[in-house]
Amino acid sequence: AQSVTQLGSHVSVSEGALVLLRCNYSSSVPPYLFWYVQYPNQGLQLLLKYTSAATLVKGINGFEAEFKKSETSFHLTKPSAHMSDAAEYFCAVSDTGYQKVTFGTGTKLQVIP
């Protein structure tokens, strides 16, 4: 069975500070991992995905995530937060990349001016 844990339902950072959103997964097989962002009143948009090609994955809007198998983690980072980054972020795992997809409970990012 696969599962995702996102630590921290709310994270606040100052504008210009480092953003770190945590995601830990469990999967019986090498997983596909995704980060999505949801802006208010919108659907989810893909930020980045891990598909075993490289452990450090770069996404849109300056975000990146590192796959660490030993820690079963896929944390999302951005060196410098911008006001426009305020949104809810979801980590997702799929052990086949196709069938069942499991989402975390989400982390709301607040950026303080």
Added chain:
Amino acid sequence: EAQVTQNPRYLITVTGKKLTVTCSQNMNHEYMSWYRQDPGLGLRQIYYSMNVEVTDKGDVPEGYKVSRKEKRNFPLILESPSPNQTSLYFCASKDGPPRGNQPQHFGDGTRLSIL
């Protein structure tokens, strides 16, 4: 423009009155899925479909039905809605194998209120 279209976007209805939420995608994707989003619970998968006439249960299928008669459409049916089905619903689609690691494309959501 590539998109997933859900209708209606908002609906307020009463307990027991059958309703259907439509979902259509124009990207020729094999895989489609329905999710519900509730505060503190994230997105939970209701049903998914790997191709026409092929559907399977997700994590929370109780009280819902789906059908996949055409590749582009994947309606969600609530035969007898109840207040605990009040939620924000999302439809999504993506390529099937061998491009199974592709991300999902999401619709804009349907907010259902069951009184």
